[in-house]
Amino acid sequence: MNPTVSKTSRSTVRVVIAEDQGMVLGALAALLEIEGDISVIARARNGKEAVRAVLQHKPDVFITDIEMPEMTGLEAAAEIKRQRCATRVIILTTFARAGYLRRALDAGASGYLLKDMRAEELAEAVRRVHRGLRVVDPELAAEAWSEPDPLTDRERQVLRLAGEGMSSGDIATNLGLSEGTVRNYLSEAISKLGAANRVEAARIARTKGWL
Amino acid sequence: MNPTVSKTSRSTVRVVIAEDQGMVLGALAALLEIEGDISVIARARNGKEAVRAVLQHKPDVFITDIEMPEMTGLEAAAEIKRQRCATRVIILTTFARAGYLRRALDAGASGYLLKDMRAEELAEAVRRVHRGLRVVDPELAAEAWSEPDPLTDRERQVLRLAGEGMSSGDIATNLGLSEGTVRNYLSEAISKLGAANRVEAARIARTKGWL
DNA sequence: TTCAGCGGATGACAATTGTCACTGAAAAGT
């Protein structure tokens, strides 16, 4: 498959992977190990573990899921950049959400891949990123710049809780606001998102990655 | 392309995998191919493809995700059993939902694995199932029998749409019912599930796998 | 210093939602 590279490390790319689903984590590692020029040197099942592993091993590339316990992949990426670690980051996620991509790029990620891309593209992306290139789905990239998150922090908080099924009153006590205020924020969010009610608004925000 | 018999020896377990996320599909295949005694003879990215592949290749074991386009993994499993195909089925999913497990067993599945189990357990489960054993998380199994889905078909339909953010009126026209009737069903579902409103009810139903 | 802007709150009003009791018309038992 890759004749130019001998499997004895002429230039082996050293990789750390983070993914909370053990089955997928192991499988991705297996997928990359098949490639002669890539070596998985550590695995993590949450963001904190991941940060520790990356800072310790200083891999060439760090591949991470977004939604994980303890610490998000995006938070982990940001933390790693903050520590001035030269490791390049690839976000690997299920969600084609503009908001996620934007936050990923803000956090200094070099790649943003979707889990429903072809499996072969992962190894290719690792090599590309290692060479210093960026790997982002062009279609998604376009969308990311077009539509910025219109919600304020409060609106986001309120909408998140409303989407879980909380009543206005519950949300109010939960956030230390008055019930009327909560309804105002909700109303504002609903109109900003062009929704008909809080549930639809929450759904829209979720699919855009604004949560 | 179609070697009539095993080129490898004694007893290779022949497997077909179905999973809609290409990256995960390829990775799982790689994971299993590492094992000397397991061979992935076909892959599918949705339920229909999967059924076709299984009926054509008659593998020993069929591993499938649940939530896929075109046709659900559960539906695929049921269809395969209906066709009197001897292939044993393993459901591999993210969701530890009693309702899913119950439907899986009703569909004649031999195994129900969660994606957040350890990666090594997959190959082991394939072997176990191939030997005619069942592989189901004991804790989940207990829960599955304890609490049967209390919802009627109508309540399910109505709740599903309500969870998407539709108003009672929309749901009514959508299902050809009157608005009052919709509210009655919703009210009934809410009380059955011990929820405070439609949103919470939908959330509860979803997490139990009753959707 | 003053004034615009923002976060938060009120109050009022209409629309939607949740609850209940009750009716009627089909199945489905017995």
Place this chain on the structure above:
DNA sequence: ACTTTTCAGTGACAATTGTCATCCGCTGAA
């Protein structure tokens, strides 16, 4: 033939939700 069930609908009422106009206190810039 005579109950029961089940499914759908009605009407009425209370609670919750969505919308608006308006108000207050604070902060930051002109």
